[in-house]
Amino acid sequence: MRQKDETKEIAIREAALEMIxxxxxxxxxMQKLAKKANVSPATIYLYFxxxxxxxxxxxxxxxxxxxxxxxxxxxxxxxFREGLKVLWLxxxxxxxxxxxxxxxxxxxxxxxxxxxxxxxxxxxxxxxxQQFAANAFKRGEIVKIPFEVxxxxxxxxxxxxxxxxxxxxxxxxxxxxxxxxKVLQTLELVVKALQA
Amino acid sequence: MRQKDETKEIAIREAALEMIxxxxxxxxxMQKLAKKANVSPATIYLYFxxxxxxxxxxxxxxxxxxxxxxxxxxxxxxxFREGLKVLWLxxxxxxxxxxxxxxxxxxxxxxxxxxxxxxxxxxxxxxxxQQFAANAFKRGEIVKIPFEVxxxxxxxxxxxxxxxxxxxxxxxxxxxxxxxxKVLQTLELVVKALQA
DNA sequence: TGCTGGTGAACGAACGTTCATTTATATTGC
DNA sequence: GCAATATAAATGAACGTTCGTTCACCAGCA
Numbered sequence: 001m002r003q004k005d006e007t008k009e010i011a012i013r014e015a016a017l018e019m020i021x022x023x024x025x026x027x028x029x030m031q032k033l034a035k036k037a038n039v040s041p042a043t044i045y046l047y048f049x050x051x052x053x054x055x056x057x058x059x060x061x062x063x064x065x066x067x068x069x070x071x072x073x074x075x076x077x078x079x080f081r082e083g084l085k086v087l088w089l090x091x092x093x094x095x096x097x098x099x100x101x102x103x104x105x106x107x108x109x110x111x112x113x114x115x116x117x118x119x120x121x122x123x124x125x126x127x128x129x130q131q132f133a134a135n136a137f138k139r140g141e142i143v144k145i146p147f148e149v150x151x152x153x154x155x156x157x158x159x160x161x162x163x164x165x166x167x168x169x170x171x172x173x174x175x176x177x178x179x180x181x182k183v184l185q186t187l188e189l190v191v192k193a194l195q196a
Numbered sequence: 197m198r199q200k201d202e203t204k205e206i207a208i209r210e211a212a213l214e215m216i217x218x219x220x221x222x223x224x225x226m227q228k229l230a231k232k233a234n235v236s237p238a239t240i241y242l243y244f245x246x247x248x249x250x251x252x253x254x255x256x257x258x259x260x261x262x263x264x265x266x267x268x269x270x271x272x273x274x275x276f277r278e279g280l281k282v283l284w285l286x287x288x289x290x291x292x293x294x295x296x297x298x299x300x301x302x303x304x305x306x307x308x309x310x311x312x313x314x315x316x317x318x319x320x321x322x323x324x325x326q327q328f329a330a331n332a333f334k335r336g337e338i339v340k341i342p343f344e345v346x347x348x349x350x351x352x353x354x355x356x357x358x359x360x361x362x363x364x365x366x367x368x369x370x371x372x373x374x375x376x377x378k379v380l381q382t383l384e385l386v387v388k389a390l391q392a
Numbered sequence: 393t394g395c396t397g398g399t400g401a402a403c404g405a406a407c408g409t410t411c412a413t414t415t416a417t418a419t420t421g422c
Numbered sequence: 423g424c425a426a427t428a429t430a431a432a433t434g435a436a437c438g439t440t441c442g443t444t445c446a447c448c449a450g451c452a
Binding site for chain 4: 003
């Protein structure tokens with residue numbers, strides 16, 4: 001008997017992640033991937049059923065790591081300003097340290113591939129966030145608005161700042177310096193928008 | 197001599213747009229595209245230099261239509277609330293009527309393809325928006341903040357609502373009903389965040 | 393009649409996947 | 423302890439298909 005070499009699976013995943021970000025799904029072929037991961041094309045099929053399964057697996061893996069990092073030090077019973085600050089800084093710092101994960105998720109979530117994968121929701125991630133908002137409503141900290149009004153205000157400015165930060169060349173002619181201080185400044189305005 | 201049949205070029209563009217949205221860049225091949233547009237593969241190369249040129253061309257075309265629609269009835273000297281409302285409703289209505297354009301742009305802008313295309317900025321679009329913000333600053337209507345703080349708050353919630361509206365299945369378990377009324381409700385909170 | 397628009401077939405290259413084979417190691421028999 | 427054996431990991435070459443692009447030829451208007 002011989003054991004599966006776990007490092008190979010990781011190498012394949014990481015090669016896929018990097019290649020997708022740099023060359024897109026079209027440019028990510030199994031043969032190039034195998035070469036990049038120092039593995040035979042056939043080896044990939046020992047760890048993944050097929051190409052689609054590999055891509056889904058990378059997505060689920062990245063999403064899990066990303067969501068886990070988002071909730072560190074967070075509790076849904078926190079005061080609104082404090083809790084939102086934890087969520088924002090967790091996300092901001094994580095994606096600043098893992099820009100490939102940011103690019104990958106943006107690309108995957110905006111591709112038709114997402115239809116076959118994203119069916120499985122990450123309820124362990126969503127539930128605390130919904131509970132957090134519900135608590136803040138109840139305590140009268142924030143205005144009473146539908147979830148689909150709350151969510152875009154509470155979080156999408158952060159994602160836009162991350163876009164600015166991570167590919168600055170596209171959005172602005174001069175390099176905008178997105179700093180943690182500016183993120184917190186934006187957060188204050190968001191809190192102002194939402195507070196009762 | 198014989199004239200070029202302009203309807204063929206349009207058919208190719210539209211087939212590409214639809215195919216990219218439904219099957220991604222990977223699934224959009226020249227041969228399938230030709231079939232869908234009722235044209236020979238070779239014909240595509242009469243109108244476009246190659247595949248990349250076709251994709252860029254579709255992008256620039258969609259972007260131009262999109263940006264043009266955004267500025268209808270808008271003037272950079274408008275009062276802040278009024279001007280922002282025009283911009284929001286223009287975008288909301290345009291993408292509601294042209295969801296394929298929304299999906300295409302999201303997909304293209306988050307793919308590595310954008311590097312080769314988006315170099316050319318649409319200054320005729322950006323300049324009035326920047327002037328509009330500058331005017332509002334000067335009149336003391338909104339708080340004094342850097343552009344990279346202003347922009348995410350002013351516009352990204354709208355885009356997030358469009359994402360909710362156009363592929364609702366992914367983001368929420370129950371169909372959220374994003375209506376114009378809820379968009380305006382969100383707009384009010386954004387104005388509240390930004391006003392001095 | 394001349395010239396350009398338009399075509400279907402065909403090119404070599406690259407694609408996703410499989411298969412026959414080899415390699416490495418945990419277990420067995422002594 | 424140590425070879426022999428068994429078994430799964432791992433491979434490189436090859437499968438048939440599809441890819442982007444081109445080419446030799448035909449169609450239709452000036």
